[in-house]
Amino acid sequence: MYGFRQWLDRMRYRFAAFMTGRYGMDQYNRFLGGAAFFLIVIGFFVKVLLLDAAVLALIGYMYFRVFSKNIPKRYEENRKFLSISGRVTGFMGQKKRMLIDMKTHHIYKCPTCKQKIRVPRGKGRIEISCPKCGTKFIKQS
Ligand SMILES: [Zn+2]
Known part of the structure; x- marks a missing residue:
């Protein structure tokens, strides 16, 4: 296996040299790769028009970003992506907490x-007094 190890080291070195000054992976690229993979899986089950084109576009864009030499621009894209995805997951988390809360509260x-x-639910007939205007009303909890 003497030759193979050397070959592998040489390839590793070449790859490192090739990647020097290039952007590489980030969260946005991982998302693009994940989205492409997701579409490929979907494609096994349903026939979607232009699905292959969408997969190619996602993978193409991902590799474009990985090998890009415009690092500040890619960095800025990733920052925007993280801000949007953070807002989306925050919103989803909030909705999920609301759904869980609906089981115990009304x-x-x-x-x-x-x-x-x-x-809180399950307390029978209760008198509720509004914390804002002080109105009292009866409800079945
Ligand atoms: Zn009120």
């Missing part, structure tokens, strides 16, 4: 001022 609206009031 949201009632004050009949006077429309203030939303969060009340």
Whole structure:
């Protein structure tokens, strides 16, 4: 295996030299790769028009970014991607927490001022007093 090791070292060196001054991987590229992989998997199950073109475009764009020499621009794209994806996952997390909360709590609206009031479920008939305007009303929790 003497020749193979040397060949591997040489290839590794060449690759490192090739990647010098190039951008490389980041979270945005991993997302693009993941999206391409996801579309490929979808393609096994359903026939979608232009799916192959979309996969090629995603992979092509990913490699364009990996090998790009405009590092500040790629860095800025990644920063934007992280800000958007952070907002999306934050929003999803909030929706998920709301769904879990709906199992244990009920949201009632004050009949006077429309203030939303969060009340635990399963307490029977309860008198709720609005924290905003003080109106009292009876609800089945
Ligand atoms: Zn009120």
